[in-house]
Amino acid sequence: MAGPKQLTEREWHRREAVKEFNRVWSLLEKKRRTRAEDDEMIHAAHSSRYHWGLVGKPINRAVGEWQISHVYAILRRSEPALYHGLRCLAVCRENRIRDFALAFAYEALARASAVAGDRKGREIYLGRARAAGEAIREEEDRKLFFSDLATIPPARSR
Template sequence: MAEQFLEQEAERRLAINLFNHVWTLMDLLERDQTQIDEMIHAVHASRYHWGNVGTVLESARGEWQISRVYAVLGRAEPALYHARRTLQLCLENGIGDFDLAFAYEAMARALKIDARGEAPESAHYLSLAYQAADNIKEAEDRQIILGDLATLAD
């Protein structure tokens, strides 16, 4: 029993470290191919481990992070796939607040890349993201999403 707990705790720490490492790589202004590959592998590994030791909330956040990685790389199809998974997990499990707003943001961002910035669907999801942001309880969280949404404005 104690051994299983230690294994789960180790996997949880691994998921957290991978998630944070992906942010470090995403924050780079320029990445070489090795860093790009590392970022892709790390984001999928983080989501995998959260699927083993986390809740549906961590799974939704993991899907969101995968979508963002692919959006940063300009890869519309996988960005959209994982944005849809994020939104699906939020809607099916009653996840709202900050996470729902970011699910809509992921959809808007992926669709904008897919249509090279001209998708009416992207504008629709951007509008939904702003509506969801209005319902975020914490002002600091609301400011974070509003800052991200501003990067999608034309």
């Protein structure tokens, strides 16, 4: 009788990337998180991006950077949220990625700017996000994007 299938290194990294990505979402969906869960969410987002960096395509790396930015923005940590939003945008530009990933890169920067209290940056990136969002081909992806965009808070003075 054969034992469990052995994964190749590439398959293992891909599995870990997906597992950690999904773990982040399960933590984001919780109404209340402990500080330890917030820390786990940060580490899981970075872990997912690390594994995608080894075996993923540029789109996976862009989405990974977006997720890290999103996590930091939700935790109201503007500097790393801005940094990873800019990394997401850079990956999109370097690889000519458009559609939902580009729209979400601008969404990340608008959200991070709001967290930073940067009203002007928020408005600039919201405008770019809306324009990129209108170009999303799939209707369901476009609806999801604009639903998420509507959750960006106003920029507050720090």
